[in-house]
Structure formats: structure tokens, C-alpha cells
Amino acid sequence: MKRADVARLTSLERKALLEGLAAMVATGELGLGDASRILRSAMLGMDRKTFAQATKLSTSVVATLEDDPDANPTLETLNKVFAPFGGRVALVFPRLEEPPPLNDAEKQRREMLKAALEKSRRPRRGSAGS
Secondary structure, three states: OOHHHHHOOOHHHHHHHHHHHHHHHHHOOOOHHHHHHHHHHHHHOOOHHHHHHHHOOOHHHHHHHHHOOOOOOOHHHHHHHHHHHOOOOOOOOOOOOOOOOOOHHHHHHHHHHHHHHHHHOOOOOOOOOO
């Protein structure tokens, strides 16, 4: 998913995309850093430095959140990261019943989000092929 693809979405489609992303974080399919990376790169088309300046965070805080699966950001940091998208971090308890199965459109949105994440990942230093 590219910024141009997101720009063509209706407001309801963008909202569904954001809700799908939140659901993927809630189920553990994506981490908060993954969600941040997708939103920053695909939704806003910003590099880390520009996004950090816009959210009044340091570039290293944004990089750590996005790259380190063991990152431990503060609630304030997470709220700053998700505020440009209308998001905020909240306490949510698990559902007692199973959620309804995903429809085809939601499955497609989730695959697009996962593809966007993979395209935006940087190769790790010292990994094979670098």
C-alpha cells in the first residue's frame, strides 16, 4: 500500500483501514511499532525525521518503537504517535465471545497492511544479504 492508494480511499474506507489495523494490534498480529510504521509511511508518506518533528518526539524514539520488538514506549509517546490519526491508547479487556469471521474486504485490507509493513521494513544490520 502506497500513499497514493490511501489518498484514493473514501473517508469510510480509511476509517475501516484504521479499525482493521487496531484490530490486528489487539489480536497480536501486529505490534504497536508495526502499526506506527504503517501509519507513518503509508498513510502520511513521511520519513521518520519528519514524523518525529511533527509529533514532537526524537527520531531515535520513533526508530526504537518501529524497529525494536522489545521497545517499551511510554503511554505519552504512544499517544503522540497515534494522535495524528485520531488514535489514542486505551485499556481494553478481551471479549467474552468470539468475534465474527472476517469478510473478504477485511481480509484484503489486512493483507494490504501486512504487505505495506513488509515493504517499509529496513534490512537489519548484520543480517544475511546486507
